Amino acid sequence: MLTVVIVIHLLLVLGLIGVVLLQKSEGGGLGIGGGGGFLTTRGSSNVLTKTTAILAAGFFLTSLVLSILAGWGRQERSIIQPQSSPTAPRAPSAPGAPGGGTILDTLKQKAPTGPQVPQSQ
Numbered sequence: 001m002l003t004v005v006i007v008i009h010l011l012l013v014l015g016l017i018g019v020v021l022l023q024k025s026e027g028g029g030l031g032i033g034g035g036g037g038f039l040t041t042r043g044s045s046n047v048l049t050k051t052t053a054i055l056a057a058g059f060f061l062t063s064l065v066l067s068i069l070a071g072w073g074r075q076e077r078s079i080i081q082p083q084s085s086p087t088a089p090r091a092p093s094a095p096g097a098p099g100g101g102t103i104l105d106t107l108k109q110k111a112p113t114g115p116q117v118p119q120s121q
Contacts, residue, residue, distance in 0.1 A: 002069050009062040016055040023048050 080103075 002066075005062055005065050005069065009059070009066060012055055012058045012062060016052065016059055019048055019052050019055060023052070
C-alpha cells in the first residue's frame with residue numbers, strides 16, 4: 001500500500017513540475033516571459049491552471065496519506081530510558097555496578113581503559 005501511494009505521489013510531482021513549466025511567465029522574474037510561444041492562447045492557460053490545481057490537490061492528499069501511513073502502528077519509546085524495562089522506569093544504580101541504570105553507565109563499562117597498542121610477536 002505504501003509503495004503504491006509513493007509511486008502515485010512521485011507521478012503527481014513530475015506532472016506538477018511539467019505543468020508549471022509549461023505555463024506562461026506573467027511576471028517575467030527570470031527575464032524570459034512574454035512573447036508568443038507554445039500554448040499561449042487564453043483557453044490553454046485555463047486548462048493549465050485547472051490541471052495545476054488538480055495536481056496540487058492530489059499532491060497534498062498523497063502527502064497527507066503518506067504521513068498517516070508513516071505513523072501507523074508506531075510505538076512511543078524514549079531514547080533516554082533503558083530499553084530493558086520500557087513499561088516501568090527503574091531507579092538508576094551506582095556507576096560501575098552491574099546492570100547500570102543509564103546508557104552512559106553502560107558505555108562507560110564497555111569503553112577501553114587506554115589506547116590499544118599493537119603487540120609484536
